[in-house]
Amino acid sequence: MPEIKAFAPGIYARSEELVAATRDLDRKRTTEEAVAGQQLKDLNALLEVQQGAGLDFLSDGLLTWQDIFRPFDAAAEGLAPGPLTRFLNTNTFYRAPAVTAEAPRLSQPLGEPYFRVDHLPEGRWVATLPSPHALAEWATGDVSPRAIAEGVLKPQLEWLADRGYVLVVLQDPALFGERRDLEGLGEALEAMASPLPLALQLPFGDAGKLIHTLAELPVDAIGVDFYQTDLADLPRPFPRTLMAGVIDARNSLLEEPEELAEFGNRIISELDPPELYLTPNGDLQFVSERIAREKLSRLGAAARTLKESA
């Protein structure tokens, strides 16, 4: 029986209060300090929800990130926030990283407020980063995944390892695009020589056609969206830890914990992965905070049921 863990990486939903505060900031009706105060309140509420749900790893919810690339676009020499671009087939947009130098470099790893190490309670922390492949492929201008890995993400991974994170999720929505460089992704992952376990998450897409190739990559876990991927298309046995996206982050419909646990049992019996992580299939920012909170609670309940039945 595989070890089972549950957690929720990625950008979390903003509370209605934080929505109002950030709107007011744009309209110059409030201050940066007031928004930062509300972000901290949101962070504390999120940590409380995760702990209450009994999740195994804790995430800070990336509540200050405008999109998955932006902190690095803004901080790295050789990158800048570029044009507004649709995120996959959602009604949400990100700024495509604009490449201004051949080898972008993060001169100093990002800390607060992008990684809330000063505010996280003792525990097992999961961080989320863009995959070097996603950042390179979705950038405007030429840059290789390897250059992003070496110059931008490697220093950040080392910083995270030094501060006690236990897992890093690399989000790679670009693997579903027409421009896909699996070889480049492999080289980038090798170049990162991560001191932490890596999970490669494929949010909001059908991983079935890619999974056999991805299984060769130097990652510890692979994230599959089970609202887009047919269980029948996955290899048996599953060669890595399976990060199963069983909470639909793009739908307000609340999952029943018993059904999720039942599906978890199906995964175990059919795919026999070495470990099983239960997670959302992508960022929970695609639903309102009220719904995201309830989904986290149900994720925890499903994991408990599954662990008990295992």
Added chain:
Amino acid sequence: MSDIKFITREIGSLAKPSWRVKSIAGRPVEERDIKAAKKWGEQLQVEGHGELLELLQKGEGFNEEEKARIQDWAALYGIRLLERAGLDVVYDGEQRRTEMYDHAVKHASGFETRGTVRSFDNKYYTKAAVTEKPLVKEAYDLEEFEFVRSHTERQVKVPLTGAYTILDWSYDEHYSRSSGLLGASASRRAEARRTFGVDAARNVVRPNIVGLVEAGADWLQIDEPAATTRPEEVPLVIETFNATREGIDARFSMHICFSDYTKLFPYIEELDDCYELQLEFSNRDSLDLGTAAEDRPGYAVLQNFKKSSWDGKIGLGVTDIHTDFVESPLLVRDRILHAAGVLGPERLEINPDCGLRTRTWEISFQKLQNMVEGTRLAEEALNGS
């Protein structure tokens, strides 16, 4: 010498004047808002606008009857702005509508709002879920249409949110609930979305259109900004359009913007009696003058339309709605001349890329005036006068 005459029109929305926004939202109308109402009332020659100014002097605490009158004035100002800019076809700048998605689903049963989600940065929108089979019992844009019809002599085109966009922008708590989509095959997921889309076409969009057509509307524009969001579902976009217009005796067109138009092929060949596709091009185009293909990179996809057996008209977007840069009449002219060279002038009508609601009225008015002037220049060039 030929006699080419291009039809000009808007796509849909204009910004809402501050006096309209504040009075409806219950915020105080200030002196500067009243000044703006006066300025535009005079500039657009809005008949009797002194009555509006008098009404706005109340400042705050407008009752429902007063709010309704203010809505009427906003609609009238919208109509006059489009007329004075010289457009052949007009509507009211969608002055009565909140937002295209919200306007459609709030009039239907079977939808419930599910809170605020982020679009990007600190911009958000309210998203609804379909919770049961959706239904619209009667036309909800009738009053809006009848007001426009009775206040203009120009041709009227009614913009309406399309079924596919309603599907794509909604959460699904109904169709997916019964389908058991976790770990399911692609065909089961696709069928759940197809059923929702066709229901939205038949039960949400169509009943509104039937009422509008009975009231005299003869041109309906189906807005589908989500059309190519999921390329594999473009056939569903076509199916929902056809289900919406089936058996209705009126002109139908479809507006698609900020999308990858190459994904529309070959599926648009299956459109039933679609008069026109109104599309955005200038957003992608150069600002330099010139009519050669290399001068007009934003219009490259017209070649795909030329090769397609679909032979409807193209509503040519010649004005970028995302920038305050006002296209000169010469730039508009060159964009039209280039497109006429590719498709033939008989397949073209002229419009901005999309609704102008993110621009001020000053910018919108200038852009539309220049669009009309540029269109006349293109006609002159083609007619040899």
